[in-house]
Amino acid sequence: MKHNALTRRAAASQLAPFAVFPSRLAAVARHNARIVKQSASWLVRSREHVHYTYDLEPLNLEHLAWFVATVTGSRADAVRGYLAELQEDAELRRVLAGGLARSSRGATVDRVIRYGRRLGWYAFVRALRPEFVVETGTNRGFGSAVIAAALLRNGRGRLATVDFDDRSGELIAPPYDQVIEHVVGDSVEFLAGPVARRQPIDLLIVDSSHTPENDRAELDAATPLLAPEAVVLATKAYCWRVLPCWAEEQQREFLHFDEKPLDHWYRGVGIGASFPARVRA
Ligand SMILES: C[S@@+](CC[C@H](N)C(=O)[O-])C[C@H]1O[C@@H](n2cnc3c(N)ncnc32)[C@H](O)[C@@H]1O
Structure with missing residues (x-):
């Protein structure tokens, strides 16, 4: 049985x-x-074919607030405030929309401002109050303008941004251009040159996203230029091991935030962050 x-x-x-x-x-x-x-809805409503822009899902924004808070040692409610501050910044939206309307690539850009991971960059700049920020990969200058808006709110700090495309930086406009130095050239050569070496880098944003080898070369060139408490962010950490490997070699911490785009077919990218080591038991 x-x-x-x-x-x-x-x-x-x-x-x-x-x-x-x-x-x-x-x-x-x-x-x-x-x-x-x-x-299907994106194919009809958007004109973008590269460098997609999107908003983030509401819960993803909450995760982003905690991510920035953890990396910078800030309170999550203060970071939520920074994220809201950027979303409510009508002046920046107006300047960016004007730049997009005048864009030489106007036929393939959307005029709607959607910040995606750049919200996190803004919050990093507000929380860390850096004196010197370096961004590799300017492209249109969307991130550069966002970083500059945070520097202007802080009332201190400058951004140096580099791109080898001589059409890059078209969104860098007044008043944000006051605190931005835009260089056309190769990112690794730029990091070996006088602009990047003018003062210690407090925040490095690796967004040239060309190849893992180039990200690694940028990190190696920037290592001696970093301030002791510097934070390093990299976009391609969602698919390349470059930043966590470098962080381990430098005895630093590493964390990753994964973007969840709202109403978009694209999987999104993210923000990899390397920051000074905490004392481990
Ligand atoms: C992902 S886009 C940057 C996006 C920009 N940070 C933003 O917030 O919109 C990457 C840019 O890096 C540039 N780039 C790629 N490799 C580079 C290199 N070795 N040196 C300088 N610029 C590079 C490309 O021309 C491209 O405009």
């Missing part, structure tokens, strides 16, 4: 994958239908 029950249970467990197949198929179909719907 007992033997029969065991045999029936074993047979049922072998059939289980087939029995649950319809519900598995339905779960995958629901998931893929949501992606197809988001993709």
Whole structure:
């Protein structure tokens, strides 16, 4: 009797994958239908074909606040305040929208301002109150303007940003250009040159995102230029091990924030952060 029950249970467990197949198929179909719907809506409403912009999901913003708070040793409610401050900054939105309207690449940009991970950069600058920020990879200057807005709110600090594309920096405009030095050139050569070496770097943002080798070369070139308490952020830490490896060699900490774009098919990127080591037990 007992033997029969065991045999029936074993047979049922072998059939289980087939029995649950319809519900598995339905779960995958629901998931893929949501992606197809988001993709179709994006194809109609957006003109972007590279450097996608997007807002972040509400819970992702809360995670971002805690991430910045943890890395900078700030209170989460203070960081939430910084995130709100950028979203409510009408002047910056006006300047960025004007720049996008005049853009030479106007046919392939959206005029809506969506900050994504740059909200985190803004909060880092507000929380750390750096004297000197370096950004590799200026592109249009979207991040540069955001960083400059935070520096102007702090009432101190300057940004140096580099890009080898001579069309880069088109969104760098008054009043934000007062605190930005935009250099056209190779990022590694820039880090070996006089602008980057003028004073210790308090915040380095590695966003040239070209190859892992280039990210590593930028980190190596910047290492002797960093202030002792410097924070280093890198965009491609979601897919490359460069920043965590460098952090370990330098006996620093590493954490990663993963972006969750709102109503977008794109998986998003993120913010890898390396910061001074805490005392470990
Ligand atoms: C992801 S975009 C930067 C986005 C920008 N930080 C923002 O917030 O919108 C990367 C930029 O890095 C630049 N770039 C890539 N490799 C570079 C290098 N070795 N030196 C200088 N610029 C580089 C590209 O021209 C591109 O504009």
